Amino acid sequence: MRILLTGRAGQVGWELERSLTPLGHVFAFDRASLDLANPDQIVGRVREVKPDLIVNAAAYTAVDRAESEPRLAMQINSAAPGILAEETKRLGALLVHYSTDYVFDGTKPSPYLETDTPNPINAYGRSKLEGERAIQGSGCRHLILRTSWIYGMRRNNFLLTILRLAREHPELRVVDDQIGAPTWCRDLATATAQIANQNANGKAEGLYHLSAAGATSWCGFAREILRVSGIDTPVRATSTNEYAALAKRPANSLLSGATIAARWRLQLPEWRNSLAICLRRSKLGHVVSEKGPE
Ligand SMILES: NC(=O)c1ccc[n+]([C@@H]2O[C@H](COP(=O)([O-])OP(=O)(O)OC[C@H]3O[C@@H](n4cnc5c(N)ncnc54)[C@H](OP(=O)(O)O)[C@@H]3O)[C@@H](O)[C@H]2O)c1
Numbered sequence: 001m002r003i004l005l006t007g008r009a010g011q012v013g014w015e016l017e018r019s020l021t022p023l024g025h026v027f028a029f030d031r032a033s034l035d036l037a038n039p040d041q042i043v044g045r046v047r048e049v050k051p052d053l054i055v056n057a058a059a060y061t062a063v064d065r066a067e068s069e070p071r072l073a074m075q076i077n078s079a080a081p082g083i084l085a086e087e088t089k090r091l092g093a094l095l096v097h098y099s100t101d102y103v104f105d106g107t108k109p110s111p112y113l114e115t116d117t118p119n120p121i122n123a124y125g126r127s128k129l130e131g132e133r134a135i136q137g138s139g140c141r142h143l144i145l146r147t148s149w150i151y152g153m154r155r156n157n158f159l160l161t162i163l164r165l166a167r168e169h170p171e172l173r174v175v176d177d178q179i180g181a182p183t184w185c186r187d188l189a190t191a192t193a194q195i196a197n198q199n200a201n202g203k204a205e206g207l208y209h210l211s212a213a214g215a216t217s218w219c220g221f222a223r224e225i226l227r228v229s230g231i232d233t234p235v236r237a238t239s240t241n242e243y244a245a246l247a248k249r250p251a252n253s254l255l256s257g258a259t260i261a262a263r264w265r266l267q268l269p270e271w272r273n274s275l276a277i278c279l280r281r282s283k284l285g286h287v288v289s290e291k292g293p294e
Contacts (some may be wrong), residue, residue: 001023001024001027001039001052001053001117002024002025002027002049002050002051002052002071002194003020003023003024003026003027003051003052003053003054003055004027004029004045004046004051004053004054004055005017005020005024005026005027005028005029005034005055005057005060006029006030006034006054006055006056006057006084007030007056007058007059008028008029008030008057009030009033009039009152009155010057010058010059010061010155010191011029011150011152011155011185012057012101012185012188012189013028013057013058013097013251014047014152014154014185015152015185015186015189015190015262016057016189016192016193017189018056018189019186019189019190019192020189020192020193020196021074021135021204022193023035023053023193023196023208024053024092029237029292030082030142030183030184031058033045033160034058036058036075036204037072037076037080037082039079039080039083040156042080042084042086042087043058043083046084047087047089047090048088048285050091050170050286051093051230052091052093052094053093053196054084054087054088054094054095054096055094055095055096055097055192056080056081056095056098056130058076058079058080058085058122058264059076059077059098059128059175060062060072060073060075060076060127061124062124062251063102063122063124063220063247064245064246065175065246066123066124066127066247067122067123067246067247068124068246069123069125070123070127073123073127074126074127074130075133077124077127077130078127078128078130078131078133078134079133079134079137079140079278081097081134082134082135082138084097084135085132085134085135085138085140085142086138086140087143087154088138088140088142089138089140089141089239092141093136093140093141094141094142094143094196094198094199094205095140095141095142095143096142096143096145096186097131097132097135097142097143097144097195098129098144098145098146098147098188098191098293099126099129099144099145099146099207099250099256100124100125100146100147100148101146101147101149101180101211101250101253101254101255102120102121102122102124102125102128102249102250102253102286103118103119103120103125103128103129103132103149104116104118104119104120104125104250104253105119105120105121105163106121106178106249106250106251106252107250107252108157108252109252110254110256111252111254111255111256112209112254112271113128113155113209113256113258113259114146114207114208114259117230120193121248122232122247122248122249123247124247124266125271126189128289130213132207132239133199136207137279139259142203142205142206143195143196143199143205143207143208144206144207144208145188145192145207145208145209145210146194146207146208146209146210146254146255147183147188147209147210147211147255148180148181148182148183148211148253148254149180149182149183149211149221149255150183150185150188150255151182151183151184151185151275151278152184152185152186152278153278154268158218158221158222159182159225159275159278161226162174162221162222162226163225163226163229163231166226166231166233169233170220171233171234171235171236172233172234172235173236173237173238173242173243173254174218174219174222174235174236174237174238175217175219175236175237175238175239175240175243176217176218176219176237176238176239177180177217177239177240177251178217178218178230178240178249178250178251178252178253179212179214179215179216179217179251179252179253179254180211180215180217180218180252180253181211181214181215181216181222181253181254181255181271182212182216182221182271182275183211183212183259183268183271183274184212184271184274184277184278186251186274186278187212187268187274188210188211190242191266191268193211194264194266195264195266208259208260209255209256209259209260209264210255210257210260210266210268211255211257211268211270212269212270212271212274213268213269213271214256214270214271214272215269215271216272217237219235219237221271221291222234222235224275225270225275226269227276228276229254229279244284259294275287
């Protein structure tokens with residue numbers, strides 16, 4: 001199988017390059033070699049590689065910055081996936097794409113199902129929703145995986161930010177009224193490879209929710225990161241209203257994994273278990289001091 005992967009330098013993309021390798025020949029691109037802001041380059045790369053499978057792990061993920069760059073976010077998160085989808089259809093290939101809990105407004109009191117109506121409350125969420133629609137509207141074979149709260153030991157993410165801040169401040173204040181499921185990028189990449197492999201015969205395409213099992217708040221996540229890391233900086237709970245972010249965030253980010261569990265017999269591990277494994281396997285001090293998050 002020939003596999004075209006975008007976003008190879010991202011959290012999920014980096015893991016995917018490894019998890020997809022057993023499935024075939026992976027042609028992995030970073031922004032420098034395949035810029036999603038350049039439609040001609042997208043078409044050119046896909047036609048050069050002639051993939052059976054395209055996995056789009058590249059995205060505009062700067063949630064706050066998207067408020068001031070909504071057109072760029074839309075171009076990367078909606079127009080580009082639309083072009084990938086057209087090319088996928090032309091080739092009769094399969095497109096795997098990621099979307100987000102931020103397509104929802106977060107007002108539902110229970111985990112979101114795939115059938116719930118999206119209603120994004122920030123520019124990033126709107127751009128990701130348009131990306132889903134562009135893919136669905138193209139008629140290409142596709143799998144859209146909505147996930148949430150991704151972390152790992154590379155790049156910028158909540159986990160690395162908390163580890164850095166805990167070393168710089170005597171106390172942290174973290175939002176406690178937004179709940180979700182922190183998802184380790186490696187779990188998502190491993191599951192993606194499993195699904196793509198099983199779907200070689202086109203068994204089940206469409207849109208699925210796929211995030212870690214369990215639930216916590218950002219505050220609960222921060223406390224667990226520090227507990228497992230043996231750092232005793234206290235974490236005080238604060239509220240969304242007290243924390244001034246440029247973009248609004250949904251209060252409930254929980255995605256029900258019931259559909260994917262039923263269809264694929266697949267469930268990501270409980271977030272706490274994966275966090276412990278992630279932290280244990282990393283040479284923590286080395287990674288954090290070498291590439292501190294913003
Ligand atoms: N992060 C989360 O919490 C979260 C939550 C829900 C869903 N998701 C979705 O999950 C997927 C993977 O996210 P992630 O956490 O792995 O994101 P990430 O770590 O921010 O990686 C995104 C990658 O996209 C690349 N990229 C950005 N603009 C590009 C462009 N114009 N052309 C080509 N590449 C470009 C980035 O390139 P550079 O390396 O050059 O920056 C980066 O390698 C995305 O679809 C995201 O929307 C993420």
